[in-house]
Amino acid sequence: MNPAPVPERLLLGPGPSPVPQRVLQAMASPVLGHLDPAFLAVMDETMTLLRQAFLTVNNLTIPVSGTGSGGMEAAVMNLVEPGTRIVVVTAGYFGERIAEMARRAGAEVVTVPAPWGHPADLKAVEDAVRGTGARVLAAVHVETSTGVLQPLPPLVEIAHRHGAFLLVDAVTSLGGVELRVDDWGVDLLYSATQKCLNAPPGLAPLTANDRVREAIAGRTTRVLSWYFDLSLLSTYWGAERVYHHTAPISSVYALREALRIVHEEGLEARWARHRATAAMLWDGLEEMGLTPFVAQEHRAPTLTTITVPEGVDDGAVRRRLLQDYSIEIAGGFGPLKGRVFRVGLMGAGSTSRIVLTFLGALRESLRAEGWRPGRRAA
Amino acid sequence: MNPAPVPERLLLGPGPSPVPQRVLQAMASPVLGHLDPAFLAVMDETMTLLRQAFLTVNNLTIPVSGTGSGGMEAAVMNLVEPGTRIVVVTAGYFGERIAEMARRAGAEVVTVPAPWGHPADLKAVEDAVRGTGARVLAAVHVETSTGVLQPLPPLVEIAHRHGAFLLVDAVTSLGGVELRVDDWGVDLLYSATQKCLNAPPGLAPLTANDRVREAIAGRTTRVLSWYFDLSLLSTYWGAERVYHHTAPISSVYALREALRIVHEEGLEARWARHRATAAMLWDGLEEMGLTPFVAQEHRAPTLTTITVPEGVDDGAVRRRLLQDYSIEIAGGFGPLKGRVFRVGLMGAGSTSRIVLTFLGALRESLRAEGWRPGRRAA
Numbered sequence: 001m002n003p004a005p006v007p008e009r010l011l012l013g014p015g016p017s018p019v020p021q022r023v024l025q026a027m028a029s030p031v032l033g034h035l036d037p038a039f040l041a042v043m044d045e046t047m048t049l050l051r052q053a054f055l056t057v058n059n060l061t062i063p064v065s066g067t068g069s070g071g072m073e074a075a076v077m078n079l080v081e082p083g084t085r086i087v088v089v090t091a092g093y094f095g096e097r098i099a100e101m102a103r104r105a106g107a108e109v110v111t112v113p114a115p116w117g118h119p120a121d122l123k124a125v126e127d128a129v130r131g132t133g134a135r136v137l138a139a140v141h142v143e144t145s146t147g148v149l150q151p152l153p154p155l156v157e158i159a160h161r162h163g164a165f166l167l168v169d170a171v172t173s174l175g176g177v178e179l180r181v182d183d184w185g186v187d188l189l190y191s192a193t194q195k196c197l198n199a200p201p202g203l204a205p206l207t208a209n210d211r212v213r214e215a216i217a218g219r220t221t222r223v224l225s226w227y228f229d230l231s232l233l234s235t236y237w238g239a240e241r242v243y244h245h246t247a248p249i250s251s252v253y254a255l256r257e258a259l260r261i262v263h264e265e266g267l268e269a270r271w272a273r274h275r276a277t278a279a280m281l282w283d284g285l286e287e288m289g290l291t292p293f294v295a296q297e298h299r300a301p302t303l304t305t306i307t308v309p310e311g312v313d314d315g316a317v318r319r320r321l322l323q324d325y326s327i328e329i330a331g332g333f334g335p336l337k338g339r340v341f342r343v344g345l346m347g348a349g350s351t352s353r354i355v356l357t358f359l360g361a362l363r364e365s366l367r368a369e370g371w372r373p374g375r376r377a378a
Numbered sequence: 379m380n381p382a383p384v385p386e387r388l389l390l391g392p393g394p395s396p397v398p399q400r401v402l403q404a405m406a407s408p409v410l411g412h413l414d415p416a417f418l419a420v421m422d423e424t425m426t427l428l429r430q431a432f433l434t435v436n437n438l439t440i441p442v443s444g445t446g447s448g449g450m451e452a453a454v455m456n457l458v459e460p461g462t463r464i465v466v467v468t469a470g471y472f473g474e475r476i477a478e479m480a481r482r483a484g485a486e487v488v489t490v491p492a493p494w495g496h497p498a499d500l501k502a503v504e505d506a507v508r509g510t511g512a513r514v515l516a517a518v519h520v521e522t523s524t525g526v527l528q529p530l531p532p533l534v535e536i537a538h539r540h541g542a543f544l545l546v547d548a549v550t551s552l553g554g555v556e557l558r559v560d561d562w563g564v565d566l567l568y569s570a571t572q573k574c575l576n577a578p579p580g581l582a583p584l585t586a587n588d589r590v591r592e593a594i595a596g597r598t599t600r601v602l603s604w605y606f607d608l609s610l611l612s613t614y615w616g617a618e619r620v621y622h623h624t625a626p627i628s629s630v631y632a633l634r635e636a637l638r639i640v641h642e643e644g645l646e647a648r649w650a651r652h653r654a655t656a657a658m659l660w661d662g663l664e665e666m667g668l669t670p671f672v673a674q675e676h677r678a679p680t681l682t683t684i685t686v687p688e689g690v691d692d693g694a695v696r697r698r699l700l701q702d703y704s705i706e707i708a709g710g711f712g713p714l715k716g717r718v719f720r721v722g723l724m725g726a727g728s729t730s731r732i733v734l735t736f737l738g739a740l741r742e743s744l745r746a747e748g749w750r751p752g753r754r755a756a
Contacts, residue, residue, distance in 0.1 A: 202626035
């Protein structure tokens with residue numbers, strides 16, 4: 001048994017991201033009962049702040065009691081029934097996970113793959129949706145496995161033109177990248193707390209418009225998951241306050257505090273900050289002779305993939321960053337295993353000081369592993 | 379927006395229970411990445427402490443990333459397939475919830491109901507299991523809706539005599555009531571953090587023996603839930619460390635600290651303390667002229683239901699307890715709505731001082747609502 005406190009890391013991987021002290025302290029607030037009037041007030045404020053973060057007036061806007069993957073499962077399981085046709089853009093690991101969940105739920109799944117590192121081919125997406133009876137089109141806004149930003153408005157247009165719902169994974173975009181649920185017309189969207197919101201992992205903010213709620217109410221089969229049944233959840237988070245399950249009280253405190261910080265800064269200012277620090281990172285990398293993996297026009301400002309220079313062991317570099325500088329970044333997986341570093345600049349982790357710190361530590365760690373500046377990667 | 383800190387309550391409802399300061403502080407520890415070697419060490423210690431708390435050597439002993447209901451869903455969804463015959467003892471709300479989840483997962487569900495406030499009729503249970511091809515028998519150890527303790531060894535015997543697995547809900551027993559997973563032969567069991575372990579809600583400790591793991595490995599259909607797929611979860615918590623979802627880091631810290639406190643006291647001492655304080659509560663209630671709802675031989679020491687005296691509005695009494703004394707207890711629901719108070723003495727909430735405090739506050743609150751001592755309830 002190790003009674004030592006855990007080390008302090010600079011979290012620059014794909015999440016969890018750095019958690020501000022205010023948010024950690026909120027986690028340590030006294031626990032209330034899940035039906036205590038004082039906690040119901042916390043829930044109300046959290047929902048209001050979430051609507052502001054999503055830029056939506058959707059009544060059903062709640063934190064699901066699971067991590068981002070729990071939000072994904074809630075979204076998929078509520079919208080698909082056995083036999084529902086769903087088209088999923090799979091341009092990375094998380095798109096593939098949506099497809100996998102939909103298959104388990106009995107859906108008829110059509111994937112529209114794109115090479116990892118590229119956004120979807122819109123013509124291929126429209127071909128898969130047009131005239132096929134597809135009820136749902138699903139896509140990932142920022143693909144955490146590749147760092148590609150997938151513009152959403154064209155996907156909304158395609159989905160709605162053919163009578164489908166657009167289901168979006170906004171795990172690595174909410175609070176860091178422009179996202180306008182109502183203006184753009186996204187129907188169902190989920191995110192996570194531990195990325196650009198800077199709360200600890202454990203909750204999945206989710207929002208659904210009334211068309212989605214009506215579709216769920218009109219299902220001919222029951223939602224396979226009782227735990228993630230949005231109709232039941234909405235009676236606990238809504239005016240009825242019907243007990244469903246015991247909410248993760250402390251995680252809701254943390255999310256509320258994290259959202260307050262988001263709104264103190266302002267969404268537009270926050271998006272601009274993420275763009276500016278990402279640009280600074282990309283410039284710094286290129287000056288060092290390193291190459292971002294994704295073409296500039298498709299890069300997400302919240303997560304950058306960097307091509308591992310030839311002859312360099314990516315694991316050794318990451319271990320050095322962790323051991324010598326207490327900085328966490330991640331490697332690639334799937335087809336990108338060993339080929340990229342993944343670096344998140346998310347929320348409180350997206351500052352010019354952190355960019356400089358990281359660039360310096362990366363340079364030293366690469367050098368220590370035998371890399372020489374100027375030797376550009378292929 | 380309300381920036382005020384939340385009030386401090388004495389949590390004596392059916393959970394969440396009082397969280398010690400040490401555990402709250404653990405929640406506020408710096409967040410680590412879910413694959414950080416320092417966090418992997420936290421996971422290992424947490425699993426070791428969980429095995430000690432369950433009295434099991436089961437390798438698959440992990441906290442599921444959801445509340446107790448998430449643990450229930452994980453247990454049900456992994457063990458049943460469409461068409462699986464499952465017998466569920468429904469002697470209260472939580473037994474009925476297991477049945478509901480199993481139905482959604484496509485199981486053929488047979489319920490063995492018992493009146494709320496009574497344990498199962500073992501003959502009826504055996505009749506439902508015998509010769510019916512039942513693969514699973516499910517029951518609740520301490521039914522949180524009634525306060526009945528259901529002895530497990532006879533259920534294990536029935537299940538195993540007829541080739542079925544015993545699936546147990548130990549949400550309101552783990553850490554407060556004698557529970558011996560391996561000695562008794564329980565096959566699959568889940569609990570929650572916010573009851574007798576005194577951590578905030580958000581995780582569901584779960585343990586499965588190798589027979590269950592083999593049964594899961596031998597399924598002919600996939601587990602409907604990807605998020606709760608135990609085979610996938612076991613490769614993250616096991617030696618492989620394969621990424622599945624981002625673990626709720628801070629909640630794992632809290633659980634680890636809470637389990638350390640359990641083991642500092644010792645399980646046997648803890649069970650004895652819960653029995654002693656419950657006896658003190660029951661004596662005090664009867665001295666006041668109040669009647670526990672459940673016959674003494676079936677009462678759980680962790681959760682007591684008290685019959686609401688005739689002519690007393692239970693909601694008014696509970697509001698008064700909350701407003702005048704900042705003490706939370708709960709009312710009944712389902713058939714017990716308005717008929718019982720539910721009082722939890724769980725973990726740190728199970729002390730002689732708290733019993734005296736509660737008895738005094740209950741007496742004053744009942745009096746303020748027109749009740750006179752000595753007027754015994756029917």
